[in-house]
Amino acid sequence: xxxxxxxxxxxxxxxxxxxxxxxxxxxxxxxxxxxxxxxxxxxxxxxxxxxxxxxxxxxxxxxxxxxxxxxxxxxxxxxxxxxxxxxxxxxxxxxxxxxxxxxxxxxxxxxxxxxxxxxxxxxxxxxxxxxxxxxxxxxxxxxxxxxxxxxxxxxxxxxxxxxxxxxxxxxxxxxxxxxxxxxxxxxxxxxxxxxxxxxxxxxxxxx
Numbered sequence: 071x072x073x074x075x076x077x078x079x080x081x082x083x084x085x086x087x088x089x090x091x092x093x094x095x096x097x098x099x100x101x102x103x104x105x106x107x108x109x110x111x112x113x114x115x116x117x118x119x120x121x122x123x124x125x126x127x128x129x130x131x132x133x134x135x136x137x138x139x140x141x142x143x144x145x146x147x148x149x150x151x152x153x154x155x156x157x158x159x160x161x162x163x164x165x166x167x168x169x170x171x172x173x174x175x176x177x178x179x180x181x182x183x184x185x186x187x188x189x190x191x192x193x194x195x196x197x198x199x200x201x202x203x204x205x206x207x208x209x210x211x212x213x214x215x216x217x218x219x220x221x222x223x224x225x226x227x228x229x230x231x232x233x234x235x236x237x238x239x240x241x242x243x244x245x246x247x248x249x250x251x252x253x254x255x256x257x258x259x260x261x262x263x264x265x266x267x268x269x270x271x272x273x274x275x276x277x
């Protein structure tokens with residue numbers, strides 16, 4: 071009996087030793103798969119959360135897009151205002167430069183007007199024809215130059231008196247009703263310079 075027992079044990083040990091090492095490793099490497107049972111409600115909750123996340127991201131994108139549009143409109147408005155201010159500044163500066171040139175010439179021309187008055191009186195009193203022609207030539211040249219600069223005589227005699235254009239030095243009784251308020255004589259000529267009054271004419275007004 072003892073002999074049989076040992077023989078049986080030896081046979082079991084032999085079978086154990088004959089096992090393939092690769093099979094042992096494969097069996098050890100294969101994890102035991104456990105089947106997870108997930109309730110249907112958990113899947114629904116996950117889908118709902120995904121929808122909420124997508125909706126949230128969409129709302130954020132729309133909000134950012136709206137903010138960018140408002141910012142763009144604000145910048146465009148600032149640009150338009152700045153451009154308009156610059157245009158106004160440019161026009162104003164050009165006008166100031168032009169006025170400065172005109173006013174600078176105005177002082178010089180206004181200082182020459184008394185000389186023109188003297189030349190006109192000299193021409194009226196001169197009897198020598200040769201001398202008169204020489205003075206007339208000089209007078210014409212000077213007046214042509216001044217007219218090119220914008221000088222123009224104010225037409226006063228026979229016009230209705232205007233405080234904006236005339237300076238009344240005296241009044242004279244009118245010969246008839248139609249003459250009242252009319253300039254009947256000019257004591258000193260007046261002039262425009264570029265459509266602005268440089269010197270008011272001194273006139274006699276019928277009343």
